[in-house]
Amino acid sequence: MSHIHEHKDDLLKRVRRIAGQVQAVERALESEADCAKTLHLVAAIRGAVNGLMDQFIEAHAREHVASPELSDQERAEGLEELLQAIRRYSN
Incomplete structure (x- = not known):
C-alpha cells in the first residue's frame, strides 16, 4: 500500500487529532461538563472520522x-475491498 506510506505523516496527524478529541470527551464526562458541550465534542469526532474515511476511500479508489x-x-478486487469497507462503515 504505497499510497498509505506516502501520506503516513498526514494520516498520523489526523489520527492523533481524533485521539485528542476522544480524550476531550473523556475529560468532559469526568468533569460532568454541560451536555451540549459534550454533544458538540462527539459530533466533532464524527466529522473527523468521516474526513479520515474519505481520505482512505479516495486513496484506495485511485x-x-x-x-x-x-x-x-x-x-475487481480493489473495488470489492472498497465496497466492503463502505458497507461496514455505513452500518
Whole structure:
C-alpha cells in the first residue's frame, strides 16, 4: 500500500487529532461538563472520522480501482475491498 506510506505523516496527524478529541470527551464526562458541550465534542469526532474515511476511500479508489496499470482482476478486487469497507462503515 504505497499510497498509505506516502501520506503516513498526514494520516498520523489526523489520527492523533481524533485521539485528542476522544480524550476531550473523556475529560468532559469526568468533569460532568454541560451536555451540549459534550454533544458538540462527539459530533466533532464524527466529522473527523468521516474526513479520515474519505481520505482512505479516495486513496484506495485511485490506487486500487482507477490506476491504469491494474489488470481487470486487480480492479475487481480493489473495488470489492472498497465496497466492503463502505458497507461496514455505513452500518
